[in-house]
Amino acid sequence: MELLRVKGGQPLHGEIQASGSKNSVLAIMCAVLLCDGETILENVPELSDVNTLMQILEETGLKCEWIAKNTVRIQNDGITNSEVSEELVRKMRASFSVLGPLLAKSGKSVIPLPGGCVIGARPVDQHLKAMRALGAHVTMTDGAVSAEINGRLKGAAMFLGTRYGATVGATNAAISAGALASGTTIIYNAAREPEIVDLVMFLNKAGARIRGVGTDIITIEGVESLKGVRYSVMGDRIESGTYLCAGVITRGKVTVSNIAPQTLAGLPSLLFDMGCGITMEGDSITVDASNRELRPTNVITFAYPGFATDLQPAMLTLLTVANGISYVKETVFDARFGFTQELTRMGADIKISGDTAIVNGVDALTGARVVASDLRAAGALIVAGLAAKGSTNIEGLQYLDRGYENPVEKFKSLGAHIERVQS
Ligand SMILES: CC(=O)N[C@H]1[C@@H](OP(=O)(O)OP(=O)(O)OC[C@H]2O[C@@H](n3ccc(=O)[nH]c3=O)[C@H](O)[C@@H]2O)O[C@H](CO)[C@@H](O)[C@@H]1O
Ligand SMILES: C=C(OP(=O)(O)O)C(=O)O
Numbered sequence: 001m002e003l004l005r006v007k008g009g010q011p012l013h014g015e016i017q018a019s020g021s022k023n024s025v026l027a028i029m030c031a032v033l034l035c036d037g038e039t040i041l042e043n044v045p046e047l048s049d050v051n052t053l054m055q056i057l058e059e060t061g062l063k064c065e066w067i068a069k070n071t072v073r074i075q076n077d078g079i080t081n082s083e084v085s086e087e088l089v090r091k092m093r094a095s096f097s098v099l100g101p102l103l104a105k106s107g108k109s110v111i112p113l114p115g116g117c118v119i120g121a122r123p124v125d126q127h128l129k130a131m132r133a134l135g136a137h138v139t140m141t142d143g144a145v146s147a148e149i150n151g152r153l154k155g156a157a158m159f160l161g162t163r164y165g166a167t168v169g170a171t172n173a174a175i176s177a178g179a180l181a182s183g184t185t186i187i188y189n190a191a192r193e194p195e196i197v198d199l200v201m202f203l204n205k206a207g208a209r210i211r212g213v214g215t216d217i218i219t220i221e222g223v224e225s226l227k228g229v230r231y232s233v234m235g236d237r238i239e240s241g242t243y244l245c246a247g248v249i250t251r252g253k254v255t256v257s258n259i260a261p262q263t264l265a266g267l268p269s270l271l272f273d274m275g276c277g278i279t280m281e282g283d284s285i286t287v288d289a290s291n292r293e294l295r296p297t298n299v300i301t302f303a304y305p306g307f308a309t310d311l312q313p314a315m316l317t318l319l320t321v322a323n324g325i326s327y328v329k330e331t332v333f334d335a336r337f338g339f340t341q342e343l344t345r346m347g348a349d350i351k352i353s354g355d356t357a358i359v360n361g362v363d364a365l366t367g368a369r370v371v372a373s374d375l376r377a378a379g380a381l382i383v384a385g386l387a388a389k390g391s392t393n394i395e396g397l398q399y400l401d402r403g404y405e406n407p408v409e410k411f412k413s414l415g416a417h418i419e420r421v422q423s
Contacts, residue, residue, distance in 0.1 A: 006385030155183030
């Protein structure tokens with residue numbers, strides 16, 4: 001079995017470049033189904049999720065290849081198959097996001113349900129609501145969603161949302177499907193995440209007419225066709241935040257460049273509240289925690305511009321060594337504290353009460369053998385290991401590889417003692 005071995009105690013110093021955003025590129029690659037001809041995507045992170053989505057697009061008849069480092073070429077000469085195989089959907093939940101684009105472009109889409117996962121139940125009711133609003137006939141057979149339309153989808157007004165707030169995936173689905181629908185589509189309570197803005201910038205460059213992105217009302221004037229373009233994906237704010245938290249927990253000084261600091265929403269302010277120095281300049285952000293005592297703080301996750309749920313595990317990990325009690329409330333997913341059990345094995349003092357983790361800071365974490373059960377848990381356990389006394393051995397690297405590009409090289413360049421080992 002492959003493990004990540006982290007020897008803690010070394011303050012991180014230096015600068016890394018953020019990779020392209022995983023969540024952004026996945027949404028954009030799905031939208032390439034709508035675009036005729038050649039699309040070239042730049043700043044694409046080399047991740048297993050990206051490779052899985054390339055396989056899914058190939059299954060539908062598109063041609064995908066890496067043509068240079070971080071550059072993918074996708075040729076869309078027509079969709080030849082509208083059914084995605086279960087094996088691929090099981091590998092990656094985001095594969096469900098081809099539903100809307102496949103339907104809008106080919107009139108049909110059959111996608112197995114992605115199922116729940118370790119961060120909570122993840123229903124797709126709002127995705128289906130959006131497709132139905134646009135006129136599709138949607139049914140469920142043998143655990144797969146089947147959506148069909150005779151001719152073009154028809155623009156409509158719709159309200160999307162769940163008891164957790166706005167939904168990123170369903171907003172993306174409605175935007176992509178609405179782009180090729182006849183007439184006007186209006187999405188109320190649209191999610192406002194930067195990755196949705198990136199998707200819309202790509203689609204508008206390809207010929208779509210979408211306004212209001214970044215606000216909670218998005219208006220789409222449907223067009224008859226979209227044409228492939230060259231587009232560079234935004235920097236990854238979740239990866240960036242993970243490296244910043246690693247810099248802080250080791251009491252180091254870390255700069256992340258190739259990232260729009262405003263996309264980090266509340267993270268820089270919270271790190272400032274904890275006692276860190278923060279500098280933002282152009283497309284880079286520096287956090288300085290050298291010789292600082294870390295104060296506790298309270299965090300509540302929420303749809304953007306709230307604190308990102310994907311950064312909750314790294315942030316909570318940081319609070320395990322703050323000087324006092326912090327409260328972390330998770331409002332986006334209903335089971336995203338599983339990783340805290342592993343932190344407890346490293347000496348953290350965490351109690352879970354409903355949707356809130358009560359984190360009582362300890363003097364130091366200690367190394368242990370731990371298991372990552374999801375992508376951001378893997379990032380958080382690295383953050384913990386970097387600060388812990390002794391060695392931490394992390395299992396579950398298949399999750400890490402879904403969303404962090406070259407983590408060993410990047411952490412090493414900051415001075416971390418980290419390596420992949422067989423055990
Ligand atoms: C590939 C990708 O971009 N993944 C991101 C995306 O996931 P994803 O698009 O799945 O997240 P959503 O914003 O849709 O989900 C938010 C909440 O709404 C619920 N929900 C969602 C859709 C639906 O039809 N019904 C429903 O109840 C979900 O279970 C969850 O509790 O946004 C999340 C929230 O920022 C991030 O954590 C994920 O990293
Ligand atoms: C939850 C995440 O991704 P996904 O939606 O693909 O599971 C994530 O990136 O943290």
